[in-house]
Amino acid sequence: MSRNTLKWSVLASALFLGACNNTPPEPTPEPTQSVRTAESKLSQIELEWEGPTPLLESIMEAGNDECDTHNNWCDGTLDVYGFPWSSTQAPTLSDAVESVFALSQDYSYYPWEDRGTVPFSTLSDALFFFDALDPHLLTEIGNGTEQVQIRYFYSTYLVAPGASDWNHLFIVLFPQSHRVAVFNLVNHEI
Numbered sequence: 001m002s003r004n005t006l007k008w009s010v011l012a013s014a015l016f017l018g019a020c021n022n023t024p025p026e027p028t029p030e031p032t033q034s035v036r037t038a039e040s041k042l043s044q045i046e047l048e049w050e051g052p053t054p055l056l057e058s059i060m061e062a063g064n065d066e067c068d069t070h071n072n073w074c075d076g077t078l079d080v081y082g083f084p085w086s087s088t089q090a091p092t093l094s095d096a097v098e099s100v101f102a103l104s105q106d107y108s109y110y111p112w113e114d115r116g117t118v119p120f121s122t123l124s125d126a127l128f129f130f131d132a133l134d135p136h137l138l139t140e141i142g143n144g145t146e147q148v149q150i151r152y153f154y155s156t157y158l159v160a161p162g163a164s165d166w167n168h169l170f171i172v173l174f175p176q177s178h179r180v181a182v183f184n185l186v187n188h189e190i
Contacts, residue, residue, distance in 0.1 A: 045091055045099045047081035047180060053140045056080070056133065063130035071190055076130050079104075079182040080141055093117065093149040096173040096180045107182075110167055112153040123150055123170045128185060137172070137181060146176040163189045 052060060060078050067074040083099075085091055101108050124134040138144060153169040165186050172181040 044087060045083045045085075045095045045180070047083050047099050047103055050080045050082045050179070052078050052080050055136055056140050059130065059132045059136060062132070063128075066129040073188055073190065074128060075186045075188070076128075077182075077184045078133075081180045081182070083178050083180065085178045090175050091173065091178070093151055093171070093173045096149075097151050097171050100171050100180065100182055104182075107169065107184075110155040110157065112155050112167075112169065115152040115154055118150050118152045118170075120148060120150060122152060123172070123183065126168050126170070126185060128187075130183075130185065133183070137183075141172075141179050141181050142174040142177045146174060149173040149175065159188070165189070 051057070056078060060076060063076050067076070081100075081103075083091070120134075120138070124131075127133055138148065142148060149172070151171045153167075153171075155167040155169070156164050157167075159165050165188055168185040168187075170181075170183045172183065174180070
């Protein structure tokens with residue numbers, strides 16, 4: 001008997017909604033943005049994705065192809081962001097780091113160890129198959145003379161029994177050119 005009551009209850013609800021023309025509205029799709037932006041609550045930097053220049057893109061493709069020829073031993077990504085800046089104070093590396101982590105869930109997913117501020121030579125030494133980024137990263141994104149600021153993060157984690165990935169994340173602030181480059185190199189244990 002309760003089964004019939006349930007059927008009548010559902011039928012009555014459906015008739016009532018139809019009679020009142022009170023059907024639930026179709027969900028409206030979220031508007032898509034052509035530019036990914038993020039503004040952190042503490043940071044003054046609002047990042048706008050620009051992507052690498054054609055030269056940097058070709059360097060990244062060549063580096064990833066080289067990684068693939070060695071049994072997919074590594075992967076590299078390079079994201080480039082611009083940001084509007086009208087303050088009289090220079091943008092800070094801390095603001096850039098905070099904005100990058102606020103923007104991308106990919107970066108906030110890993111348990112990063114902050115290795116601190118490092119010189120460009122540390123990044124240059126870690127480029128591996130992407131070594132052609134030095135000096136093009138400085139000239140393609142920056143003005144070629146500004147002092148970039150770099151923060152280095154490292155993470156390692158198991159991806160399978162006895163196999164780990166090692167992530168090297170470099171966040172590079174170009175304070176005069178108002179750009180941030182994010183280079184991530186992942187080495188795979190095979």
